Amino acid sequence: MSVKIFRKIHTGKVVELTQAADNLFYIKIYAKNFEIVPGQFVSILCGDLTLRRPFSVMDIDKNTFTILFKTKGEGTRYISNLKSDDKINFTGPFGNGFNIENKKSLLIAAGVGIAPIYFLRKELQIRFIENKLIAGFLNKFCIPKNLDIDLITTDDGSFGKKGSVIDCISEEIIKFNPQKIYACGPLIVLKNICEKTLNLKIETEIAMEKEMACSIGVCRGCVIELKNGKNATVCKDGPIFKGDEIKWN
Amino acid sequence: MSVKIFRKIHTGKVVELTQAADNLFYIKIYAKNFEIVPGQFVSILCGDLTLRRPFSVMDIDKNTFTILFKTKGEGTRYISNLKSDDKINFTGPFGNGFNIENKKSLLIAAGVGIAPIYFLRKELQIRFIENKLIAGFLNKFCIPKNLDIDLITTDDGSFGKKGSVIDCISEEIIKFNPQKIYACGPLIVLKNICEKTLNLKIETEIAMEKEMACSIGVCRGCVIELKNGKNATVCKDGPIFKGDEIKWN
Amino acid sequence: MELDAKSNLKTKLNRLELNTPIIAASGTFGYANEFDDFINIKNTGAIVTKAITLQPRRGNIGKRIMETTSGMINSIGLENMGIQEFLSKIVPILHNEKINFIVNIAGSTTEEYLQLAQICEENNIPAIELNLSCPNVKTGCIEFGTKKSSLYELVRETRKIFSGVLITKLTPNVTSIGEIAQAAQNAGADIISAINTVRAMGIKLNFSEGKFNFTKINGGLSGKAIKPIALKAISQIKEVTEIPIIGMGGISNFNDFIEFIAIGADAVQIGTANFTIPTICEDIADELSKFIKTNGFKSFEELKAKIREDFNNG
Amino acid sequence: MELDAKSNLKTKLNRLELNTPIIAASGTFGYANEFDDFINIKNTGAIVTKAITLQPRRGNIGKRIMETTSGMINSIGLENMGIQEFLSKIVPILHNEKINFIVNIAGSTTEEYLQLAQICEENNIPAIELNLSCPNVKTGCIEFGTKKSSLYELVRETRKIFSGVLITKLTPNVTSIGEIAQAAQNAGADIISAINTVRAMGIKLNFSEGKFNFTKINGGLSGKAIKPIALKAISQIKEVTEIPIIGMGGISNFNDFIEFIAIGADAVQIGTANFTIPTICEDIADELSKFIKTNGFKSFEELKAKIREDFNNG
């Protein structure tokens, strides 16, 4: 047989897995020449599980990239049991990625939603685009370690400002006066943010999540409805959407 | 809830797993006060697999016992990946075990069939019952290490006597003149042995194998036919049968 | 050790009284006290004994079980001691040990089922479960449970003869299980249980010395793999019937149990999982009991109402 | 890179010519070249395009997929661009890239199927696969593929209109798939493909703050869990029909492929496994090609004969 070149299927190698917080891990993966931009994701094969698990990339370096993941069910349990040097089969890069523009940007993350936002922030820094990163967590045990975040909120006040990250957005917008907002987090948080920014007419991009099977737009499993009446796939048309195009229900 | 005492379900701990030969491993398991006699078996839970895997015990010591197993499919692969200190869920002891009698005994093993036979041999030694152990293997790479075997045959002659263990039985019977024969190995080997010993009218006990679900005689999955027209379960009525009671087809 | 009385897992399905809503399924738990080594059998809701036929049966020869991905196929072929030996040898044990039991009966003709029902009636068997996954030899071996007219007939005639609790166990191997369930209800069944195993075939292959060796088995699929099929079947039955439902098919943990209750089962049976975790019936009952207490419910009945409410609203 | 010509995986099923006996199943491979990133699509036997309806369809809202033990449930609801856009936008790509394709069509009435067949005929579509797992809105939403009389009617009328290769895809959700397959054959289908997904329901539950949250999905089960069900269905079809069979249901590796060939499939389709291992169609073809060469067979046809012989003798 002739040698095949699969552009989007890769066998990486675990460089290291480190605990980031309660139920939260960083996994650094070696994958030669693998390239990906902020907001895009990879889909990881987890043992015998039927569906690959999608994860945003949080950081990329020469020949390695890092994911921040939260243990939830079988798939993330599998990944959390990987050891250094274990092989890891992943596909990607998938999705559209954030539109990076030379605009003063407010970055908002809730929980593990920090992952793609943090990668975006790095890219903004490289390009000297002014930005501020605010992130909310349940409590201090949920804050991934070693991150450089401008403002942290915790629901229980055990670290940083007390309350949900949503609560301080209005204030931050007034203080920082961003031209653009990027956000990632639970659906309810994104909905809330979009309602605010739509009113304030600030351009907003959000990273969406939905169960996926194919990651490339063919199975139509990850479809969401847009305001224009069309369906969009989170995997291919997204995961990054404009804040004002999504139909929330 | 009140504390339950389950007599036959146990959580052991892997003491060590060592390679015994090609695709062959010893696994030593810590299980406090667990008792079992030669010919009986335990059934090991292998990860998410539906059916437990039955294995004869090869050796027992204070609070530990050892299994010799051959990697075959998913179940044995799971076991071969266990590490020291991992928990291991097993049930047992099951089955009838060999009838140990004060008779000069010839022990015949083929391949991994050595496991229950070796345990039996130890018991015979303890009771000072005269015995001889002969064992056949495919080739020298299939011979489990550190065993004390009186005569070894290999199909390819790469170690010991060349040929199948069956080939030298007649001669060994004449030489050793046993009053009783015990055997374990592939079905075809057992059938062959039983035909010989039936002719020679030497009392014979063999250890049978069949796919199992329950290990306790209720599912009727492991049934074999006896000459008397009745069905017998390998798990409960066996796995040890008299050589002359089995209906071979 | 018996389950803590306070936990109040008691359940009543029509006239069928259960200590817990977790019953051991037919064919996976033996006839009586075989699981004594693992659990206190009195802590199961009941045990359904392995299918009993009029005459003793040898069952199938050759390969009888095969593991498949997340499940197993069985082709036991109804090996059993026959109703007479069952009555003389087993029933006394069940009575002595105060084990709550349901007798699963199977026949190859309607007459055989009716004779079995008659014998059960005469011997005061409290509850029977009609295993309708058996081929009807008179109609070219089509399973009894696949035609609503013949099923109706069979259940109705059984009902006339048998005054105890009459459970009809349905096969999933039909175009519309709802129609079949309705027929069972209309014919007078007290309770419907479902599902029996799913029609399946397993093959293991091995290629050596230029030759393929195949091991094959035709039988019924059970275990985790069939859970989504069972859930669907039970929701279809629930939609069109009012009598209590005993759900089963791939249940292997507490969450599975809740799912079955949510879609409409009033109690469950556990089959294959008894092989994997022989303490499972008691384990789930324990967890249920704890859950009820920890979360401030008074009884399983109350919890069930809450589960159904949340399910139907969500 | 194309498959080594010497490997000779070419297969002919009636008039359907395939480069390899491994076809990508409808709904799991897109419409044309979407898997280009993973494999050389020309190395598949063919691709079956996602179900096309007369009008564009939005599909179902809400949760559309759920993983289950060793499988998945989908409830896409036939979202697709409609036949007109398919013809104008997709077919040219398929032709340009020389992709061997089969068009899977779906309707809610017999008339819709016939109109689709007519359009396919007029546009020289080489092969269509009738997806008969769709509810017939005229008969209270019973699936087309579950009643042999209406299926016969539908296939016969389609046959009159469509002169290309006519594949009838059967649903496993029936009492007797053999009867249905016979009806398809008698009505003039060239090939039978089976199985479509198994009727199923999935539930995920989560208990927090005194409330149960349930996510549920009603849909079709696919993947490894259903393989034993598919094998059985295909063996039942094979028993009573003579036309070629394309087998599918849970195939995820080379051994699975051989099993399906052994019981009577002449080619296979791969669905869910494309999601798990997006190179799987080509991987199995590669392995097959190597196997044929290593073991001294001349072609897949010769290997198939050997597999069948050994299977029927074993």
Ligand SMILES: Cc1cc2nc3c(=O)[nH]c(=O)nc-3n(C[C@H](O)[C@H](O)[C@H](O)COP(=O)(O)OP(=O)(O)OC[C@H]3O[C@@H](n4cnc5c(N)ncnc54)[C@H](O)[C@@H]3O)c2cc1C
């Ligand atoms: C584009 C994208 C990017 C993501 N990035 C990250 C990330 O950087 N870090 C992180 O921790 N998580 C991320 N997620 C969520 C992550 O995919 C899920 O947490 C993970 O799939 C859970 O798998 P599991 O087997 O542990 O959980 P289970 O709940 O057992 O999974 C069952 C099924 O549901 C799916 N599923 C469960 N939760 C989600 C979810 N939130 N989104 C999509 N599918 C889900 C799984 O993929 C699987 O198919 C991302 C999701 C998407 C769609």
Ligand SMILES: Cc1cc2nc3c(=O)[nH]c(=O)nc-3n(C[C@H](O)[C@H](O)[C@H](O)COP(=O)(O)OP(=O)(O)OC[C@H]3O[C@@H](n4cnc5c(N)ncnc54)[C@H](O)[C@@H]3O)c2cc1C
């Ligand atoms: C009483 C008894 C004692 C045994 N003692 C030993 C021992 O000491 N050492 C050892 O290496 N093996 C022993 N075996 C065989 C061992 O159980 C199988 O090799 C093992 O179950 C294979 O599991 P698997 O998942 O690796 O293989 P797979 O082939 O994938 O297993 C698939 C299914 O077939 C069953 N199966 C496969 N081979 C056998 C077999 N030979 N006997 C019974 N079931 C089988 C498995 O249990 C499983 O249910 C014994 C079997 C029995 C019945």
Ligand SMILES: Cc1cc2nc3c(=O)[nH]c(=O)nc-3n(C[C@H](O)[C@H](O)[C@H](O)COP(=O)(O)O)c2cc1C
């Ligand atoms: C080995 C075995 C034997 C069975 N025997 C019977 C039986 O005798 N009568 C019956 O009605 N069902 C029988 N069943 C079916 C089970 O009672 C149950 O309906 C089915 O296995 C689905 O449940 P599960 O997935 O929990 O096993 C048997 C199942 C297995 C696995």
Ligand SMILES: Cc1cc2nc3c(=O)[nH]c(=O)nc-3n(C[C@H](O)[C@H](O)[C@H](O)COP(=O)(O)O)c2cc1C
């Ligand atoms: C997401 C998804 C979408 C599907 N869409 C279609 C479809 O449009 N038309 C069709 O005939 N079958 C469809 N199927 C069924 C598959 O083609 C196939 O028959 C089934 O999944 C069994 O094969 P598998 O186990 O290999 O997936 C779909 C299956 C899946 C998983």
Ligand code: FES
């Ligand atoms: S995951 Fe298949 S379309 Fe998005």
Ligand code: FES
């Ligand atoms: S394994 Fe169940 S009867 Fe032997």
